[in-house]
Amino acid sequence: xxxxxxxxxxxxxxxxxxxxxxxxxxxxxxxxxxxxxxxxxxxxxxxxxxxxxxxxxxxxxxxxxxxxxxxxxxxxxxxxxxxxxxxxxxxxxxxxxxxxxxxxxxxxxxxxxxxxxxxxxxxxxxxxxxxxxxxxxxxxxxxxxxxxxxxxxxxxxxxxxxxxxxx
Amino acid sequence: xxxxxxxxxxxxxxxxxxxxxxxxxxxxxxxxxxxxxxxxxxxxxxxxxxxxxxxxxxxxxxxxxxxxxxxxxxxxxxxxxxxxxxxxxxxxxxxxxxxxxxxxxxxxxxxxxxxxxxxxxxxxxxxxxxxxxxxxxxxxxxxxxxxxxxxxxxxxxxxxxxxxxxxxxxxxxxxxxxxxxxxxxxxxxxxxxxxxxxxxxxxxxxxxxxxxxxxxxxxxxxxxxxxxxxxxxxxxxxxxxxxxxxxxxxxxxxxxxxxxxxxxxxxxxxxxxxxxxxxxxxxxxxxxxxxxxxxxxxxxxxxxxxxxxxxxxxxxxxxxxxxxxxxxxxxxxxxxxxxxxxxxxxxxxxxxxxxxxxxxxxxxxxxxxxxxxxxxxxxxxxxxxxxxxxxxxxxxxxxxxxxxxxxxxxxxxxxxxxxxxxxxxxxxxxxxxxxxxxxxxxxxxxxxxxxxxxxxxxxxxxxxxxxxxxxxxxxxxxxxxxxxxxxxxxxxxxxxxxxxxxxxxxxxxxxxxxxxxxxxxxxxxxxxxxxxxxxxxxxxxxxxxxxxxxxxxxxxxxxx
Numbered sequence: 242x243x244x245x246x247x248x249x250x251x252x253x254x255x256x257x258x259x260x261x262x263x264x265x266x267x268x269x270x271x272x273x274x275x276x277x278x279x280x281x282x283x284x285x286x287x288x289x290x291x292x293x294x295x296x297x298x299x300x301x302x303x304x305x306x307x308x309x310x311x312x313x314x315x316x317x318x319x320x321x322x323x324x325x326x327x328x329x330x331x332x333x334x335x336x337x338x339x340x341x342x343x344x345x346x347x348x349x350x351x352x353x354x355x356x357x358x359x360x361x362x363x364x365x366x367x368x369x370x371x372x373x374x375x376x377x378x379x380x381x382x383x384x385x386x387x388x389x390x391x392x393x394x395x396x397x398x399x400x401x402x403x404x405x406x407x408x
Numbered sequence: 409x410x411x412x413x414x415x416x417x418x419x420x421x422x423x424x425x426x427x428x429x430x431x432x433x434x435x436x437x438x439x440x441x442x443x444x445x446x447x448x449x450x451x452x453x454x455x456x457x458x459x460x461x462x463x464x465x466x467x468x469x470x471x472x473x474x475x476x477x478x479x480x481x482x483x484x485x486x487x488x489x490x491x492x493x494x495x496x497x498x499x500x501x502x503x504x505x506x507x508x509x510x511x512x513x514x515x516x517x518x519x520x521x522x523x524x525x526x527x528x529x530x531x532x533x534x535x536x537x538x539x540x541x542x543x544x545x546x547x548x549x550x551x552x553x554x555x556x557x558x559x560x561x562x563x564x565x566x567x568x569x570x571x572x573x574x575x576x577x578x579x580x581x582x583x584x585x586x587x588x589x590x591x592x593x594x595x596x597x598x599x600x601x602x603x604x605x606x607x608x609x610x611x612x613x614x615x616x617x618x619x620x621x622x623x624x625x626x627x628x629x630x631x632x633x634x635x636x637x638x639x640x641x642x643x644x645x646x647x648x649x650x651x652x653x654x655x656x657x658x659x660x661x662x663x664x665x666x667x668x669x670x671x672x673x674x675x676x677x678x679x680x681x682x683x684x685x686x687x688x689x690x691x692x693x694x695x696x697x698x699x700x701x702x703x704x705x706x707x708x709x710x711x712x713x714x715x716x717x718x719x720x721x722x723x724x725x726x727x728x729x730x731x732x733x734x735x736x737x738x739x740x741x742x743x744x745x746x747x748x749x750x751x752x753x754x755x756x757x758x759x760x761x762x763x764x765x766x767x768x769x770x771x772x773x774x775x776x777x778x779x780x781x782x783x784x785x786x787x788x789x790x791x792x793x794x795x796x797x798x799x800x801x802x803x804x805x806x807x808x809x810x811x812x813x814x815x816x817x818x819x820x821x822x823x824x825x826x827x828x829x830x831x832x833x834x835x836x837x838x839x840x841x842x843x844x845x846x847x848x849x850x851x852x853x854x855x856x857x858x859x860x861x862x863x864x865x866x867x868x869x870x871x872x873x874x875x876x877x878x879x880x881x882x883x884x885x886x887x888x889x890x891x892x893x894x895x896x897x898x899x900x901x902x903x904x905x906x907x908x909x910x911x912x913x914x915x916x917x918x919x920x921x922x923x924x925x926x927x928x929x930x931x932x933x934x935x936x937x938x939x940x941x942x943x944x945x946x947x948x949x950x951x952x953x954x955x956x957x958x959x960x961x962x963x964x965x966x967x968x
Contacts (some may be wrong), residue, residue: 252587252588256525256537259526259529260529263529263530264530267530297715300715301712301715301716304711304712304714305712307711307712308710308712310533310534310554310586310588310589311588312588313587313588314588405587406587406588
């Protein structure tokens with residue numbers, strides 16, 4: 242099954258996320274990741290969803306989402322030329338013995354140390370999902386204490402835009 | 409002028425042309441009921457909120473207008489849930505109004521608080537919680553618009569108590585625009601002409617018509633298509649009445665308890681023209697064996713129905729009536745002698761049959777036939793769910809739309825009686841029969857009080873076999889006759905129950921009494937009638953395609 246990235250514009254109203262989450266669970270669709278936030282228009286929120294689905298299921302997901310009154314627009318941007326980013330905070334064990342190794346990894350991935358503790362550091366990293374996976378794998382031997390990821394956000398390059406059909 | 413929320417609500421309902429509300433009062437809707445008391449809108453007080461939801465549903469199905477029900481917060485609202493889900497599954501335009509605790513009490517587990525918008529998320533087309541009285545009028549306008557346009561469905565409006573009391577300027581919006589909600593009515597012309605070409609080429613076409621035909625008022629266009637292009641028509645349970653059951657091109661119902669000819673036609677067809685139907689499992693059996701040699705045209709107003717259960721070769725998104733109007737211009741008559749002869753042969757060889765009313769025990773099918781004969785096919789028939797529903801679908805020949813009201817999708821026992829009340833309120837000119845079972849009727853039997861109070865002459869034909877008949881049938885056929893908890897012998901005396909409520913109670917125990925008892929019931933016009941038909945206890949509904957089976961592998965009967 243293939244991963245698809247959907248950009249979904251919804252009305253910025255209470256309960257919208259519950260409607261979407263409910264739709265997914267009751268129809269048995271799988272969400273890999275989901276992020277939501279306000280857009281340039283305060284009336285509109287944008288959800289970036291990564292879903293794993295075959296073509297038929299993806300078509301159903303799209304059509305069922307469209308039936309929700311608060312959903313304004315759905316774009317499958319999987320095949321677009323786009324910028325995709327995810328942010329992760331990683332708290333990893335770090336003491337005298339391995340600190341320099343960790344700093345090296347942080348350097349290679351152009352990540353940042355945003356907090357330093359006695360036995361651990363917090364690393365902030367941004368990039369593609371793939372890049373973050375790779376960094377997490379490299380840090381794993383040191384011992385990851387805590388990991389939080391935002392899920393992917395994405396935007397099409399150039400003039401093309403995902404715009405709501407408002408006004 | 410400034411009006412209170414409750415006044416705005418009732419004034420808005422009046423603007424929407426609402427003539428009747430089915431409801432039940434309570435603490436959170438006191439303000440609304442106070443305004444309703446002096447409104448010209450009729451209020452029918454049911455004896456249970458579930459009855460109110462089903463009655464509003466029956467009203468909507470009988471008329472095509474949205475039905476309105478009203479309940480208080482908490483238990484009042486949750487009692488509507490089954491009725492809302494029933495309407496949702498069958499695409500019935502319904503407005504459910506619920507009281508709610510005051511906005512400052514929300515989310516604090518207050519007395520009679522239930523998160524009804526949360527609860528009804530998956531069973532409404534949309535729902536609203538109105539937190540500001542300034543949004544109330546617009547919300548009502550939007551609710552009616554959403555409920556009645558596109559693929560219809562229930563919309564719930566939750567009204568906190570303080571919102572019904574606060575005042576604001578009342579202006580009812582003239583029109584409504586909802587970004588992100590644009591139903592498609594006109595079919596794509598390229599798809600329609602492609603469909604016409606496929607029809608022209610087809611040797612063995614069949615039309616599979618569903619409830620969408622009735623919802624879009626497309627029965628005349630459907631008839632024109634069938635006659636003009638010479639295509640036999642089978643209807644789903646929801647589609648019954650969308651094409652005349654007595655027409656020479658009618659094959660009757662298809663699916664699990666469909667006719668042999670309808671199921672054979674589907675399985676032998678090379679083109680299935682699907683109109684406003686959704687390939688439900690009760691229709692298709694195993695989907696990969698449904699119409700194995702057929703190309704599929706699928707006309708539906710809901711894009712999500714296309715490709716959901718079965719892949720369509722020629723999908724057409726649009727309103728059935730509008731699409732058929734255009735399609736009918738592009739089709740022409742073809743004789744297809746061989747196909748039509750084959751259909752006639754199947755009709756002759758495999759006519760619906762229950763062996764006739766020979767014995768001295770009443771056959772339930774005979775009761776339905778007698779009701780059909782006596783009402784000349786002109787009654788509104790409402791059913792409960794189970795064997796009663798299937799016998800009604802099989803043996804009453806429906807010729808007009810909105811004459812058969814039944815819970816098809818959800819299969820709600822207890823639907824029939826309150827829905828019949830709603831239908832009778834909507835159509836006082838019509839004879840309304842509820843064909844019931846002894847199990848189902850006990851699920852909303854309290855509505856006798858409603859029908860008596862409103863002087864509604866609803867006729868309830870209880871096909872009393874003292875079993876949960878359909879469950880018993882499955883246990884007989886698939887569970888080695890282990891009749892687990894389906895015995896209903898300890899039922900009340902339905903005649904006495906009816907009389908206790910002030911209704912008329914009648915009983916028939918012998919075949920020769922059926923006709924006279926029905927005639928007696930027909931004479932009553934100021935109160936409901938219960939007729940207790942003591943029928944053959946282990947009668948089965950045939951033909952039957954076992955669940956997830958293949959349509960032409962039907963059980964036609966069991967060896968005695």
